[in-house]
Amino acid sequence: MKIGKPQLLYAAKLFISAMLAFALAESIGLQNPYWAMVTCCVLSNPVSGAVRARATYRFCGTLFAGVLTLGLSAWLSNTPVLLIVAAGLSSSLMLGLSYLDRTPRAYFFQLGAITMMLVAIAYINHPDTMFTMVVTRVTEICLGILAVTLVDSVLFPSSLAPVLRTRLKGWLADLARWQEDSLDGKGSDAQADADRIRLLGDIASFNQMMTTLGYDSSVDKPTRQAAISIQQRVLQIVPLLSAIGSSIAALPVGLRPRLQPWLNEVRRQAVEPAPHAAPSVSLLPPAASLSPWETLIVDELAEQVEQWLTLWAEVQQLNAFLDGEPLPAALQAQMMRSRVFSPPPDIGMAVRMFAGILTTYALLCGLWYFTGWEQGANMVLMGIVAIAFFGAGDNPGATIATFGRFAAIAMALGALLSYVLLPLAGDYGSFLIVMGLFLLPLGVWAASNPLATLAIALSLSNVNFQGHYAPNNMGLYLESTTGTLIGVYFAFLCAALFRRWGTDQVVARLMRQDAQEMLRLNRHVTERDLQRYQARALDRITALGSRLAAVGQADRSPQLLMRLKTAIDLIRLQQAGALSPGASPNAGLPAAFRQLSLHAEAPSALLGQIDVGLQQAWRQNDRRALRPLTRLRLLHFPTALHWNP
Incomplete structure (x- = not known):
């Protein structure tokens, strides 16, 4: 002691x-x-x-x-x-x-x-x-x-003010390292995955501190609102970073060198405190030099990076605000409307x-x-x-x-x-x-x-x-x-009459909750609903990550973020109307992915189903469906042969 x-x-x-x-x-x-x-x-x-x-x-x-x-x-x-x-x-x-x-x-x-x-x-x-x-x-x-x-x-x-700043700085430092690894396309290792699960746990537990800060007179309301806004954006950045890292790691061998100038510009913008400006499209390979599959990869990667840089720039501005810098009026208005995320009951x-x-x-x-x-x-x-x-x-x-x-x-x-x-x-x-x-x-x-x-x-x-x-x-x-x-x-x-004891029982229950929520999502999901789902899913990931380590299954932790990315892509397909029952070849994807356990690989039949969906979306030039389908293919079948229309 x-x-x-x-x-x-x-x-x-x-x-x-x-x-x-x-x-x-x-x-x-x-x-x-x-x-x-x-x-x-x-x-x-x-x-x-x-x-x-x-x-x-x-x-x-x-x-x-x-x-x-x-x-x-x-x-x-x-x-x-x-x-x-x-x-x-x-x-x-x-x-x-x-x-x-x-x-x-x-x-x-x-x-x-x-x-x-x-x-x-x-x-x-x-x-x-x-x-x-x-x-x-x-x-x-x-x-x-x-x-x-x-x-x-x-x-x-x-006061909690020093603890608040220390935790926020720790988050941003961890995110900066994660960003570097993602842009380099580094494959995750056990230690990196454990560190990221711990980071998610720290972010999730931040809600307790946010509630307590309301009673700390030494922390004013703008400071609390800035911390809440940073937390909300970090929760959105986590799945984006994970998806970007997976996409870059799965790039075709011939495409990576041609994307390097653009990736270098992305890396430069990520470390600069200046407001976000989209990386120049002129640095991307000419469309005529890309195959259809490479075109899809570049398009979805550019979209993900654009969203991430926008959120990251706002996080940097909010962090600078905590150090006394002014905020743009629009961002300040968003900040003051932010609400603490309430963990799901x-x-x-x-x-x-x-x-x-x-x-x-x-x-x-x-x-x-x-x-x-x-x-x-x-x-x-x-x-x-x-x-x-x-x-x-x-x-x-x-x-x-x-x-x-x-x-x-x-x-x-x-x-x-x-x-x-x-x-x-x-x-x-x-x-x-x-x-x-x-x-x-x-x-x-x-x-x-x-x-x-x-x-x-x-x-x-x-x-x-x-x-x-x-x-x-x-x-x-x-x-x-x-x-x-x-x-x-x-x-x-x-205590033993109405529930089963053991960490493995809790893991199974949380996985059932995740699968049921995936099926409840429909095409009318709004962006606000998607953010809430991400927050709830990340809350489950933190609960599952620590428990998997406790039962000696820490090697399954990387699959938690993969499952979240899969769910987000399925939601995007729902929003695009590409999962409507009947003629859509993608209608069976949610049920198929829901049935996968953490340690199971996606069956090859799913690859064929995704390719059929890509074929249909390509003919219709439906980019809202092409992007999530591309991400699903890269995520679950990174070594598969290139898709061709």
Whole structure:
């Protein structure tokens, strides 16, 4: 574990905000002041924008859950069983909805559901005190939010601006190297493919930062909009670069030397910061000297390069704008209209998680009902936390088991604090020393391990903090620990009921999603729809790339970009009306390419089908169909004999 300035600073912020929150809660006489401390642990983050984002969503989620709980308890206060059912359905639905939003906004649903369980379930037998408990809990959490925000903004402010510029510069440097390789027609190797998949992953994860930047007061709106615009253009450049590299690598031997002057001009324009101007067509080989197949190759390559240089010039201008240079009025207007790309919701996963959470809740509530155990509420809560926060990974069994180990560690730490350290504190000064000995080392650990933050929160939740030393009975504490572990065990079992575990299962599911989306595309797809599809496909590629490496199939990663390029060319054929059912020879191409797996080569029958389509488009002089058909032939059959009309 690395210990440096960031880790020490994080621990200091956590300790100061927790002690401030506890002092405020205790001074106004709140019933459970330790919840203000727990809130500080949950909200702490090394970056100010992330703290404010979490604080906002935590407050809104808590307030919403409080109002909903009061409404349900007022309506169902005389029927506790129905209240349990209504609270379980509401909480499970909120947690399921959190999986539809892959941004920090999901925090609203997650914390709202947990808050509802903390109040509605824990005090189900005392409906007369429900209103008081909701108000008290909301107040305690708000004090924690206030303390964290105050310490983070006033004492230790930080900004994402340096991180933003570093990441953008890293992207542009990686893209510049990719561009050089593409123009040189270099074949990809395993390392280059892995680097490019990592680049795509970094670009895709940028959405999280963009949402957080909205709460970072040190980053103004034009800067955020410029970063969003760069991301959108980079997402469009990636498939273009890949297609250009494939086309140049597949150039006929006799054509490459004749294209070299034009390629040199393209390379020169790519490295110059001047606004884009199309490479002179006079540098291209004369049309009379080209065969029909070479004519098609040159035409599609010139089109791809034109699109890439236009986007790359805009990226350079936007990057210069971040350094203080002015922007053209038209580009600035486009920039200010840009919106953060929202990752596509995985409805299937959300439904399965909802079913797993609801089943866990029902089983644990049934056990609580039939045993009448006093720790039943704690058991239900910890089971839901385990499956909701740790049950969505590729291997939920391992992550839930890890959570169980950290929960056991947290209970041991809570016992150490409650029965060994706190008896040493006789006044507030000595209490600060004891809490410093406890929180500061754990804060350093939590800076590099998010589960350690959870361990701190759990340990503090099980210590009966008051204005004076009033520890729980040891037997009660051990019962609470047992309830926690039983809840985690039930979560482990229920996580396997509605989904299959394993990275290979996730890979298969993502491939099915990709194939289904390819078939849903039709001839009425607009350019905006195409951009959205590219963004969604690149999001899937990043998810698949890391998983293929994890299962020892990294050699299949190059096929991911090939599949994306194939889909884009099929969309272009759709837009050209060349895939209409009936007389079109291309009508069967989408289904044929959809059936190809990542490791399968295109069958030779597809080559004949593409050639027939080229023949028809050539006779009709349909360039909108000729270009994507040419790219499909170059991409899947680079060594095939030249096509002739």
